[in-house]
Amino acid sequence: MFRNTPVIINQFLLKQLPKATALIDRDFKVVFASDKWVEEFNLSTRDILNENIQDLLGLNSDQWINAVLGCFKGKTSDSFQENYTTIEHGTRWFQWDMLPWYNEDENIIGAIIQAEDITLHANNEQKLEQLQFILKETVEIGKIGNWEYKQSQDIFTSCSMINTILEIEENSKLTLDEYIEFYKIGYNRNTLSMAIFSAMENKRAWNEKLQLITAKGNQRWVNVSGKPLYNSGKYVGIIGIVQDITDYVLKEHQTKTSEHLLKTLINNIPLQIYIKDTESKKILANRMELDHCGISNEIDIIGKDDFDIYDKELAQKYRNEDLEVMISQTPMINKELRHKNPDGSSSYFLSSKIPLKGTNGETTGLVGITMDISEIKQKEKDLKNLINVTSLQNKKLLNFAHIISHNLRSHSANFSMLLEFLIAEQEEAERQKIVGMLTDASNNLMETLHTLNDIVTINSESATSKVEVDLNIQVNKVLNNLNSLLEENKATVITDIPIGTRIHVIPSYLNNILTQIISNSIRYKKPNVNPLIKLGLSYVQNYTVLSIEDNGLGLDMKKYGEKLFGMYKTFHDNQDTKGLGLFIVKNQIETMDGKVNAHSQVGEGTTLNLYFNEEN
Known part of the structure; x- marks a missing residue:
């Protein structure tokens, strides 16, 4: 193109070339550059003439240098692409064309270099390549196929993935009706047919989860979507996408089955089970936990914490336990808890809290397991009582x-x-x-x-024969029976028992106990001192305590305390006593699940405390 053409004559023409063009001598120095070259590389004519082109542009790749050296030997280089990076414009792509530069004598005096900015084209090609890769991988991994129906030609075309899903030969051709017939008869086929019809008539797209039967008889779940195509408002066809979701649906069914099985298990296991998040809000609770909290439906407990269920003090205690478990990531196992019931009784529980950890090892919440051991505790108590009774x-x-x-x-x-x-x-x-x-x-x-x-x-005698009696009435009966003895000894009896006090006893035993104790108070009176007997009432835990105090002789408890309720034990010179009264009193009150103790001082009198068991 530039052979036999003096540079000076063609300078004006070269200057206006639409493609960036530069002429270099055999020393790589710029002899001439077009306006487009100066513009493309953000240079000025004064700055580039007689300057090394490599130093100006930083072009040092082997391919670029070899192409220039080839021109010096008379070879025309094939077009090639390389990127070019500047601070101002960043990375740009250029297509390079190079050919030898001849003088009038047809001697090679340098090279003619042309550059075309193809950055936009290169970026588009790169994006297209990326999109094609993403599409290919998406189709393969997601098992997604596409099809198109052209109404004017009544042609149904589909990609190879559609054939894979339907398990037909790769090059098989289908019609739209044949494609529809792969779907199960009934709901699935009818749904797809109506969706296609609605797309044609009402311009309506669709997305359905349906079942089909492959050419090999295998049942598959697919997600089917479609959209009608229109040209100038006229229906011309349909495009559709099919995704094989069989594995997903089967796993979903397995997950739901497992969830149902787990739900059935935890709802029928005799333990309270719950799961809390890091804020101690419940995200799961089984039937026993709901019953314990007094809540009917699980949905009503989700999102609630212990402050919504228990009193503030107890809720704070549980929150502190939760935080300790979640922060330390150390389980709390079988901690015994005692709850006070509204009726005054107590319930006992064994509580365990286990931290839940995410894949990164951080705590995501905790699992709580609580077992009601009230019945076990009661049996343990009964067993201890039985052992004590048996020992006694x-x-x-x-x-x-x-x-x-x-x-x-x-x-x-x-x-x-x-x-x-x-x-x-x-x-x-x-x-x-x-x-x-x-x-x-x-x-x-x-x-x-x-x-x-x-x-x-x-x-x-069995304690089950106990009945409820009015204590004041029973005391008055005994006093009436002992009236002659009381009058003869000028004895005074003071009762401080609240009206209406009722206790559970064997009436004949109570009568004998009161008779024995009051009689003893008179029998062991101090000489020349009128007997004074006081009856008082108090309550200790599950016992109603009747105290009978006298001003009699008293005795040395250090000396005789352990023998006081023994058989045939006497402590005063009284010929009428046989030492059986208090022995029988002790046996009778213990038969009623009660107990008796005494306090006495010589010359000060004696107090007997009768404990009547109101729990059993």
């Missing part, structure tokens, strides 16, 4: 065995000795005297047997 009964039995052994042995020895005397005695008067002694011994034996029988009867 064993001690009583052992004591009773010793008493029987001692008493019966004494009577037996007495009978044996008197019989020997009777056999050996010859005189009738002495014999009659011994017979009389044998009669007394027999009567004493019978009295002992009756006493032992009464004790056996007391210990075999």
Whole structure:
């Protein structure tokens, strides 16, 4: 193009070339540059002439240098593309064309270089390549196919993924009707047919989840969407997209089945189970947890925290536990809790809280498991009571065995000795005297047997025979029965029992207990001092406590305290006492699940405290 053309003559023409053009000599120095070249590379004519083009533009790639050197040898370079980076314009792409520059003698004196900015085209090509890659990967990974129906030609075309989904040959051709027939008869086929019809008639797009049967008889779930095509308002066809979502649907069904199974399990397990987020708000609760919180539906507890359910003090306690578990990521296992019920009773629970961790190891909440152990605690209490009662009964039995052994042995020895005397005695008067002694011994034996029988009867009586009685009425009955004794000894009885006080007792036992204690208060009065007896009432836990205080002789509790309620134990010189009264009192009140204790000082009197069990 520039061969045999002097540079000077054509300078004006070269200056106006539409493509950026520069002429360089064999030393890579710029001899001439068009206005477009100066503009493209943001240079000035004065600055570039006789300057090395590589230094000006920083063009040092092997491909670019080799193309220039080839021109110096008479070779015309093929067009090639390279990027060019400047601070002002960033990275730009140029297409380079190079050819030898000849003088009048047809000697190569340099190279003619032309550059065309193809940045926009290169970027578009790159974006197109990216889009094609994304589309290809999306189709393959997402199992997405597309089809098109052209009404004017009645042609149905589809991509290879459609054939893959339908399991037909890759090059198979379908009609629109044949495509529709792959969908299951009934709801699925009817839904697709109506969607296509509505697209044709009403310009309506659609998106449906349907089932189809492949050419190989396999059932698949697909997501089908479509849109009608119009040209100048006239319907011309339809485009559609089909995505195979079989795996997703099957996993969804499996997940729902697993969720249902898990829900069934946690709702029927005899434990309270819940899940909280990091704010201690519940995001799941099973049936037992709902019942415990007094809530009917799970939806009513979701998003609530313990402050919405319990009193402030208890809720704060639970929140502190939650924070400790979530911050430390250390489970709280089987912590025993006690709740006070509205009716005054107590419930007991074992509470466990386990931190929930996300994939990054951070705490996302906690799982709570609570077990009601109230029944276990009650059985444990009952067992302890049974052990205590059994131990007590064993001690009583052992004591009773010793008493029987001692008493019966004494009577037996007495009978044996008197019989020997009777056999050996010859005189009738002495014999009659011994017979009389044998009669007394027999009567004493019978009295002992009756006493032992009464004790056996007391210990075999069941506490279930207790009934509710008015305490004041029972006290008055006893006082009326002891009226003669009270008047004879000028005794005063003061009762400070609230009107209407009711207790659960075996009435005959209560009558005997009151009679024994009040009688003892008179029997062991101080000489020349009128007896004063006071009855008072108090409450200790589950017991109603009746206190009976007198001003009698009293006794040394350090010396006799452990023997006070023993059998045949006497502590004063009183010929009428047998030491059975307080023994029977203790047995009778313990039979009613109660207890008795005493406080006494010599010369100050005695107080007996009767504990009547109102729990059992």
